[in-house]
Structures are given as C-alpha cells and as structure tokens.
Amino acid sequence: MFGHVWRHNAPHPHHHHPDPVAADALAGGPLSDFVIDVHSHPGPGTNFFYQGGGAGDLLRVMDRTGVDYSCFSAYTAIGPDFVRGNELVAAAVRAHPDRVIGFAVPNPNYPELAKEELIRRVDDQGFRGIKIHSTIHEYPIHGPNYIPVYEFADDHRLPILSHTYDTPARIRQLATTYPNARFIWAHAIWQHIRTPDLALTVRDLPNVFCEMSGSGNRRGQIEAFVKVAGVESAVFGSDYPVLGQTWQMGNVAHADLTHDEKRKIFSGNIRGVLGL
Amino acid sequence: MAELFDANCAVGMVSRPGPAGAFLTPDDLAAHQAHFGIGKALVYHSLALEEHPTAGNQLLMRALEGHDSLIPSWLALPHHTGEFPEPARFVEDLRSAGVRAVRIFPDDQRFLTDDWVLGELFAALAGQVPLFWHIDALSTATARDLYRVATTHPDLQIAVCDVDKMINRTMTPLMREAPNIWLETGGFRTHRGIEYLSNAVGADRLVFGTKLPWQAVGPPHAELMYADIDEDARRAIGASNLERLLAMAAW
Numbered sequence: 001m002f003g004h005v006w007r008h009n010a011p012h013p014h015h016h017h018p019d020p021v022a023a024d025a026l027a028g029g030p031l032s033d034f035v036i037d038v039h040s041h042p043g044p045g046t047n048f049f050y051q052g053g054g055a056g057d058l059l060r061v062m063d064r065t066g067v068d069y070s071c072f073s074a075y076t077a078i079g080p081d082f083v084r085g086n087e088l089v090a091a092a093v094r095a096h097p098d099r100v101i102g103f104a105v106p107n108p109n110y111p112e113l114a115k116e117e118l119i120r121r122v123d124d125q126g127f128r129g130i131k132i133h134s135t136i137h138e139y140p141i142h143g144p145n146y147i148p149v150y151e152f153a154d155d156h157r158l159p160i161l162s163h164t165y166d167t168p169a170r171i172r173q174l175a176t177t178y179p180n181a182r183f184i185w186a187h188a189i190w191q192h193i194r195t196p197d198l199a200l201t202v203r204d205l206p207n208v209f210c211e212m213s214g215s216g217n218r219r220g221q222i223e224a225f226v227k228v229a230g231v232e233s234a235v236f237g238s239d240y241p242v243l244g245q246t247w248q249m250g251n252v253a254h255a256d257l258t259h260d261e262k263r264k265i266f267s268g269n270i271r272g273v274l275g276l
Numbered sequence: 277m278a279e280l281f282d283a284n285c286a287v288g289m290v291s292r293p294g295p296a297g298a299f300l301t302p303d304d305l306a307a308h309q310a311h312f313g314i315g316k317a318l319v320y321h322s323l324a325l326e327e328h329p330t331a332g333n334q335l336l337m338r339a340l341e342g343h344d345s346l347i348p349s350w351l352a353l354p355h356h357t358g359e360f361p362e363p364a365r366f367v368e369d370l371r372s373a374g375v376r377a378v379r380i381f382p383d384d385q386r387f388l389t390d391d392w393v394l395g396e397l398f399a400a401l402a403g404q405v406p407l408f409w410h411i412d413a414l415s416t417a418t419a420r421d422l423y424r425v426a427t428t429h430p431d432l433q434i435a436v437c438d439v440d441k442m443i444n445r446t447m448t449p450l451m452r453e454a455p456n457i458w459l460e461t462g463g464f465r466t467h468r469g470i471e472y473l474s475n476a477v478g479a480d481r482l483v484f485g486t487k488l489p490w491q492a493v494g495p496p497h498a499e500l501m502y503a504d505i506d507e508d509a510r511r512a513i514g515a516s517n518l519e520r521l522l523a524m525a526a527w
Contacts, residue, residue, distance in 0.1 A: 025498055028498075050472070215440065220297070223295065223296070241467030243467070247465040254312075254492065
C-alpha cells in the first residue's frame with residue numbers, strides 16, 4: 001500500500017543495520033511487529049483543526065502505520081461530555097472489536113454518573129481500561145471523587161491512563177494503595193527530562209507504566225528514560241489525533257534501543273494487561 | 277535513491293541539548309542525518325542563535341568548509357543598534373559569501389518585525405534571498421506579522437519554521453492569501469498534517485526539516501514518510517521544494 005520509492009538502506013543511528021521496525025519506518029511501511037497504541041482520542045479537534053479524527057479515520061491511519069490495536073477514549077469524553085464520548089467509543093468497539101479497545105472516561109465532577117458509567121462500560125460493554133484527564137476536568141488526581149475510580153480499577157484489575165501524574169511521590173502513593181490497578185502515566189517520558197526522579201520511582205513499581213507521547217521529543221529522551229527506569233516501564237501511546245500517531249511511532253521506531261526493547265514498548269509490556 | 281534535504285538544523289554546542297547531545301562538528305551532524313536518508317541540509321550555527329549572529333555566522337562558514345552537502349544559512353538581526361550590518365551591506369556580505377538563505381528568530385532574539393524595525397531588511401532580501409522565519413508559536417501577533425510582511429513584500433519568500441500542531445486554522449488562509457509563504461515541517465506534528473496542507477494549499481510550498489539537534493529525527497521523518505500523499509509530492513516536500521526555494525536566490 002505504501003511502497004514508497006525511498007527505500008533507505010541507511011543503518012539505524014547506532015547500529016550498522018536497521019532492525020526490522022526501524023527499517024519499516026524508514027520505508028514508510030506498516031510496522032511488522034505487534035503494536036498497541038494505548039492513547040487515542042477519536043473525535044474532531046476543538047481548540048485546533050486536524051483532518052478526520054473519527055474512529056474510521058483513526059483505523060485507516062492504523063492500517064498505514066501497522067498499529068494493531070488502539071485504546072480509544074473519546075475527545076469529547078475528556079472534555080465536556082463523558083457520557084456521550086463513552087457511547088461513541090462503545091460504538092467503535094462494537095464495530096471494530098479486533099482493532100479498538102475501549103477506555104471509559106469518568107468525569108469526577110459528576111461522581112454518581114461517573115460510577116454508573118464505569119459499571120455500564122466495563123461490566124456491560126467490555127471496556128478494558130479507564131482514562132482520566134484531571135487537567136481538563138480540573139480535579140486533582142488525589143481528590144476524593146477519584147477514589148471510587150481507583151477502587152473500581154483495583155477490583156477489576158484495570159489499567160488507568162492518566163494525563164498527568166502530579167509528582168513521582170503521588171505515583172508511588174497511588175500505585176501502592178491500589179496494587180491491582182495498572183497506572184499508565186501519559187506523556188510521562190516526555191516529562192522525564194524535567195523530573196528525573198520519575199524514572200527512579202517507577203522502576204520499582206510493577207503496576208506503573210510511562211507513556212511517551214508529547215509535543216517535545218528531545219533526542220535521546222526515550223533512551224535516557226529506559227536506561228534508568230528499565231524498558232518494562234515504557235509503553236507506546238500517541239495521543240492521536242491530538243498529536244500524530246506517525247510522529248510518536250517514529251520516535252520509538254528510530255530510538256537507539258534494541259529490537260527486543262522496542263517490541264516491549266510497542267506492545268510486550270502492556271499486552272497482557274489488556275488481555276491480548 | 278532520492279535523498280532528503282533538511283531545511284532546519286544547527287551545528288555547534290547548545291545550552292540545552294537533549295540527552296543525546298548536540299552535533300559539535302559538521303561530520304557528526306551529516307553522519308546522523310545520513311542514517312535517515314538525509315543527504316543535504318540547510319544549516320545554521322547554534323551560536324548564531326544562542327550567542328550572537330555575527331559570531332555564529334562566521335563560525336558557520338569556517339565549520340562548513342569542505343562540506344558540500346551542508347548549505348550555510350545566516351541569522352539576521354535589526355541593524356538599528358549598530359550590532360549588525362545595515363541591510364544593504366548584509367546582502368552584499370551574503371553575496372560575497374555565497375550564502376543563499378537568511379533566518380530570523382524574532383521571539384528568541386527579542387525584536388519586532390514591523391517595517392519600522394525590519395522593513396529595510398525585508399526590502400533588501402526580497403527577490404534576492406529567501407527568509408526562514410522561526411516562530412515560537414503561531415500566535416495572533418505572529419500570524420498577523422507574517423501576513424503583513426508577506427503581503428507588503430510579495431517578492432520576499434518566507435519559510436515559516438518551528439511551527440507546532442495547532443496551525444491549520446490560521447495557516448490555511450495565510451498560505452492561500454500569501455503565495456510567498458512556505459512551511460517547514462520539522463515541528464508539524466498534527467494528525468495527517470502534511471496530507472491536509474498538501475491538499476489544502478498544495479505540496480509545493482512545504483519543506484522537510486528536523487530541528488536537529490534539539491529534536492529527534494524519527495518523528496518528523498515518519499510524518500513525511502507515512503503521509504498519505506503521492507510520491508511526487510513526497511519527493512517535493514522531502515527535497516526538491518527546498519532546492520527550488522534556494523534557487524530563487526540571486527546568486
């Protein structure tokens with residue numbers, strides 16, 4: 001499908017020959033490895049425009065990149081209307097159960113409705129994770145209305161994808177209080193440069209993962225995080241269409257890591273958590 | 277094999293490199309770019325940005341001696357303080373040195389781009405040398421500046437550099453209204469962004485860039501390689517558009 005004329009034979013930046021995933025990315029072809037994107041938000045852009053963004057559009061991008069599964073939480077759900085957003089994702093899961101994993105969004109500003117939503121989406125509709133966005137919803141991740149969310153995740157052994165982690169100390173507190181929940185801290189590897197304690201903290205927490213999407217992609221930052229935290233703490237997520245899935249994928253595919261390390265980031269570390 | 281041409285990269289030490297560091301020599305920069313099929317680069321010196329253009333521009337010329345694939349570009353400042361040559365003299369210096377691209381960083385180096393500050397420079401560059409205008413963000417003020425300068429100086433070719441993801445609603449009419457506005461893609465991490473702008477305004481004014489050494493090459497490289505555009509457009513954005521832009525220089 002994307003047999004581009006540029007077939008680079010150039011080596012990986014720090015190896016004499018590109019590994020298979022780097023070779024795929026150099027050529028602009030679908031990645032041949034199994035890839036899970038833990039972070040995506042179907043829906044139109046609100047504060048800026050991007051083309052497409054609906055579930056079908058995101059699936060077409062997955063076909064180009066070779067991403068096998070994406071974890072959907074609707075853009076509107078992390079914004080104004082989490083019920084409507086969760087319903088949109090439920091429809092996408094029903095239509096594409098072999099490509100889409102539903103992450104339910106609870107808005108803590110509507111605590112009763114949030115509890116009902118989690119039960120309905122997870123217990124009744126097969127969502128396999130929870131997404132929280134404490135920044136847009138303007139509610140602290142350690143606030144009381146999030147406690148039922150964490151308890152629900154702990155009871156159901158679910159992953160929680162959180163936009164922010166507050167502090168490394170907060171990560172440790174939540175991870176140890178709710179040991180059966182799995183915390184995926186979005187954008188955390190991007191923030192690692194400013195918070196070196198993050199990698200030191202998460203390396204000892206088996207139920208914590210750090211995701212790498214972000215607007216600043218400093219050269220070597222994934223490698224630096226992995227060196228301290230260990231590759232088992234890193235997972236691939238793109239935040240697309242808010243950011244480009246291709247952009248974030250290129251960051252991992254061309255990182256100065258071994259093929260085995262990239263496989264773990266692209267899916268190996270999180271596959272079991274998602275039941276795949 | 278077609279090679280890529282990087283419109284936006286720097287050589288030299290920087291104050292805040294990422295964990296992988298900066299490129300202290302042109303050989304290091306070119307070797308890293310070669311891994312991604314980047315065969316040519318339009319380079320500036322990091323000290324031209326982080327110390328002063330007069331020092332950095334000179335260091336660049338010495339550093340690039342014997343490196344034919346690395347094309348020099350100079351930073352410019354307003355001349356009013358006496359710290360930088362007057363525009364006519366600057367253009368002569370460019371011509372003498374064979375430098376065919378000028379960059380400005382108004383946000384980093386703290387100057388306005390109104391005609392009472394830079395009008396003489398813009399007039400001197402128009403029809404002579406393309407201008408690479410680095411922005412912090414496409415803010416209201418910056419977008420209005422770009423529109424005003426591009427329409428006031430229609431013969432001045434302006435490549436907007438270091439954009440972010442949130443530009444489409446303004447950049448689309450800007451590029452339609454001003455055919456002398458180009459876009460460098462190094463920071464353009466918008467979902468399907470290259471594909472969108474290629475269709476909306478044409479692929480012929482997009483130029484590939486990396487923002488090395490500050491940013492990893494993998495992300496902007498993947499944006500270009502995975503864009504759902506035809507191969508002619510991909511080759512144009514990857515290299516030939518920049519070749520065409522630089523060929524507009526008068527020397």
